[in-house]
Amino acid sequence: QQQVKQSPQSLIVQKGGISIINCAYENTAFDYFPWYQQFPGKGPALLIAIRPDVSEKKEGRFTISFNKSAKQFSLHIMDSQPGDSATYFCAASMSAGNNRKLIWGLGTSLAVNP
Amino acid sequence: GAGVSQTPSNKVTEKGKYVELRCDPISGHTALYWYRQSLGQGPEFLIYFQGTGAADDSGLPNDRFFAVRPEGSVSTLKIQRTERGDSAVYLCASSLGWGQGLTGELFFGEGSRLTVL
Numbered sequence: 001q002q003q004v005k006q007s008p009q010s011l012i013v014q015k016g017g018i019s020i021i022n023c024a025y026e027n028t029a030f031d032y033f034p035w036y037q038q039f040p041g042k043g044p045a046l047l048i049a050i051r052p053d054v055s056e057k058k059e060g061r062f063t064i065s066f067n068k069s070a071k072q073f074s075l076h077i078m079d080s081q082p083g084d085s086a087t088y089f090c091a092a093s094m095s096a097g098n099n100r101k102l103i104w105g106l107g108t109s110l111a112v113n114p
Numbered sequence: 115g116a117g118v119s120q121t122p123s124n125k126v127t128e129k130g131k132y133v134e135l136r137c138d139p140i141s142g143h144t145a146l147y148w149y150r151q152s153l154g155q156g157p158e159f160l161i162y163f164q165g166t167g168a169a170d171d172s173g174l175p176n177d178r179f180f181a182v183r184p185e186g187s188v189s190t191l192k193i194q195r196t197e198r199g200d201s202a203v204y205l206c207a208s209s210l211g212w213g214q215g216l217t218g219e220l221f222f223g224e225g226s227r228l229t230v231l
Contacts (some may be wrong), residue, residue, distance in 0.1 A: 006156075032218070043118070043205050043222030044157065060201065070205075089156050100209075100218050101147065104156030 003027055004092050006105030013112050015067045020079040021108045023090035026071065030092040032100065035064065038087045038107075047088070048075070080112045116140075118223035120206050127196055135191040135226045139208030146189050147220065148181055149205040157205055163189060164211075195201045196230045203227050 013019045023033075034049035040043045050057045050064040050073065057064045063076040077084055087109050091102040119138040127133055131215045139146050144165055147156035159173040169176075171181070178196075183189040193200055207220040 024180070034219075043207070043224050044220075045222065046216040046219050049219075079190065091156070095212075100212055101173070102157070102220070103163055106154070107155050 001049070002106070004090060004105045005102045006090050008108060009042045009106070010109040011111070012081045013110065015080065015082060015112055017080050017112075019080045019084065019110055019112070020074060021088055021090070021110070022072065022074045022091075023105050024070075024072045025092050027092070027094065028058075029094040029101075030069070031095065033064070033066065033073050033096060034091050034093075034104050035062075036089045036091060038083050038089065044089060062089075080110075082098055082112045085112050117170070118206055118208050118221055120204075120223035120226050122226055123224065123230075124227045126231065128231050129196060129198060131196050131230075133193045133196055133223070135192045135193075135204050135206075135228070137189045137206030137208075137223060139187065139206070140221055141187075141220070143208035143210055144186070145209040145211045145218075146183060147207045147209070148189070148191050150205065151203045151205055151225070153202075157166075159192070193228075195226075198230050201228055208228060 035047045036044035037047045038044040048062045052102045061078045066073045089107045090105040093100045093102045121136045135172045144161040148160040154214045160169040161181050178194045181191045203225040205225045207222045212218040
């Protein structure tokens with residue numbers, strides 16, 4: 001059972017375009033939703049994260065939109081650049097004692113063409 | 115070091131052998147996680163340490179897997195009687211934790227790629 005469903009599996013965008021990746025979750029107890037970026041041969045790195053008390057968070061060219069009622073959140077990359085080409089993972093976690101283990105989506109491979 | 119360090123970066127072993135993977139977290143990070151990532155998949159939680167104790171080992175797939183963190187810093191993931199299905203990248207992450215303004219951000223190492231022949 002995939003608790004966090006991510007789409008699309010892969011995405012090709014032209015330089016300067018907008019990249020949009022979507023995630024949906026099942027468990028309403030989730031209260032932290034990060035996006036991680038992973039380059040080949042590297043570990044994931046936190047890109048941006050949101051809590052369900054806000055509907056949108058923007059950091060530079062990266063924006064998370066959050067829809068609590070639909071149990072969906074998405075990552076928008078504005079003015080996409082070839083250096084953004086990487087695999088993006090959405091994730092979710094809930095407070096369970098002091099453990100915040102992340103439940104991950106399957107990832108989206110983004111290619112930005114020059 | 116400045117980041118999470120994992121060794122070895124690559125390990126090739128034969129089925130049935132014993133393997134140890136080491137993680138050196140960021141200094142001062144009390145929380146340490148082990149994840150496993152298979153090709154084309156997201157990371158899969160294995161175990162979480164808070165200090166020296168394994169606070170949550172619910173992700174360990176079976177009793178061939180074991181992890182320790184004896185002094186609350188370096189951690190070792192141990193896999194006995196390795197099987198071909200254990201082949202994956204094993205990722206370690208550390209964190210300052212949650213609460214009191216802390217965001218719980220995970221800092222990952224580059225992983226140890228394990229190949230079981």
